[in-house]
Amino acid sequence: MTQADETSEFGLKEDWTSVQTVLEQIIPVYDKTNRYISLGTDLKLRNRGISLLISGFAQRNFSLVDLGAGTGTMTKLLKDVTTENQVQILLVDPLSKMMQVAAARTHENGLLAVYECLPFRGGAIDSAMAGFSLRDARNLSEALRQISRMLKDEGKFLIVDLSKPDSATKGALISAYWQFLAPAIAFLSSGRLGLKFGALARTYQKLPKISEFKRIAAEQGFIVSNAEFSMLGGAGVMLLTKIPR
Numbered sequence: 398m399t400q401a402d403e404t405s406e407f408g409l410k411e412d413w414t415s416v417q418t419v420l421e422q423i424i425p426v427y428d429k430t431n432r433y434i435s436l437g438t439d440l441k442l443r444n445r446g447i448s449l450l451i452s453g454f455a456q457r458n459f460s461l462v463d464l465g466a467g468t469g470t471m472t473k474l475l476k477d478v479t480t481e482n483q484v485q486i487l488l489v490d491p492l493s494k495m496m497q498v499a500a501a502r503t504h505e506n507g508l509l510a511v512y513e514c515l516p517f518r519g520g521a522i523d524s525a526m527a528g529f530s531l532r533d534a535r536n537l538s539e540a541l542r543q544i545s546r547m548l549k550d551e552g553k554f555l556i557v558d559l560s561k562p563d564s565a566t567k568g569a570l571i572s573a574y575w576q577f578l579a580p581a582i583a584f585l586s587s588g589r590l591g592l593k594f595g596a597l598a599r600t601y602q603k604l605p606k607i608s609e610f611k612r613i614a615a616e617q618g619f620i621v622s623n624a625e626f627s628m629l630g631g632a633g634v635m636l637l638t639k640i641p642r
Contacts, residue, residue, distance in 0.1 A: 407537040407605045407613065416533060419596040420467075421492050426587035427468055430594055431529070433586040434579040438627055440474075443528055446557040446634040447475050449623050450526060451484075453553050453636075459523035460485045462515075464544070465530025466507065469499030471557070475526075476503065489515070512540035517547040524548070526555035532600045537610075541617040550641035554619065555634070559597075561604045562630030568606070571631035575601045607633075618642060 409416055423430070431439050463472045466488040475484065488507030490496050496507045510516055512534040525544055534540035544554055559575075561568055576598040583591030605613060607630065611621055619637040626633035 407603060407609075408534050408540070409532075409600065409603055410535060412599055412603070413533070413535040416596050416600060417492060419593045420533070421494055423590055423593050424468065424494055424498060426590050428470060430583045430587045430591055434582050434594060434597075435632065436628070438632060439529065442557050442627070442632060442634055443471060443474055445625065446526070446528075446555045446636070447471070447478060449634065449636045450524060450553055450555040451475070451479060454484075454523070458483055458485070460521075461487070462517070462522055462525045462547070463488050463499075463505075464512065464515075464525055464527045465533060466490045466499045467495055467528070467530060469502040469505075471526055471528035472499065472503045472505055511535065513543060515543045515547055519546050520549050522547050522549065522552065524553040524555070526557070528557045529559070531556055531558050532604055537605070538613055538617065541614055541619065545618040545639055548639045550639060552639045553622075554637040554639070556637065557634050558632070559601055559604065560610075560626055560630060560633045560635075561601065561606045562626070563606045563608050564630070567629045567631070571629060572598070572601060574631070610635075 461484050463486060466472060467490060472486055472488060486505045488496065488499050488505050489510050490499065491509060491511045493509060496509060500507050513536055525548065548554065579597060580592055580595040583594040614637055618640050620640055621635055622638045623636040624633065
């Protein structure tokens with residue numbers, strides 16, 4: 398397998414439609430269940446990532462696209478720590494029902510789009526963020542290429558998501574957690590709908606290892622400015638910067 402083939406294999410591919418269907422079904426319990434199955438770390442990671450992102454725009458306004466906005470959690474947390482008019486936000490998600498929830502919760506405008514086809518001019522956006530959603534891209538390499546294209550030089554891309562450590566032992570433990578324990582915890586917290594969180598196991602399996610992800614990001618014009626991981630390396634915060642070309 399060539400390096401190009403290895404890069405293109407990452408992403409949900411044929412599983413994308415079924416995962417999107419599950420995400421739509423679990424909207425009523427999405428936020429609550431995430432608190433439980435992440436063992437309370439999801440909000441800590443989101444807040445840490447947002448802190449890193451806004452530190453790069455101190456004393457100036459900036460534009461931001463919330464990719465895979467979901468129920469609007471990332472945008473809500475961002476607005477809680479920024480001043481009025483400091484950031485111009487646009488929500489992006491492929492699911493109309495998710496968008497309705499996010500727009501009502503954040504009072505921001507949004508559009509329906511997928512990672513692989515972002516309708517923005519090249520070099521038009523200061524920053525982007527993806528909270529527990531980049532792993533849902535159909536093609537990871539193309540998703541990163543599109544994000545890099547729309548960002549200005551030195552633009553920032555914040556990723557808060559599951560991650561796959563390079564250690565095979567740690568990776569196996571984390572995979573087992575998402576395959577067996579997380580659905581059980583989700584069921585206890587949210588009933589039958591919680592069982593559908595088992596789809597996370599599929600999204601985790603499709604992830605590249607951390608070192609592979611960094612290589613793919615570099616191929617698409619990014620450097621990793623900050624990277625912090627928790628839960629044995631199974632979840633983390635990465636801040637990417639677009640390299641001028």
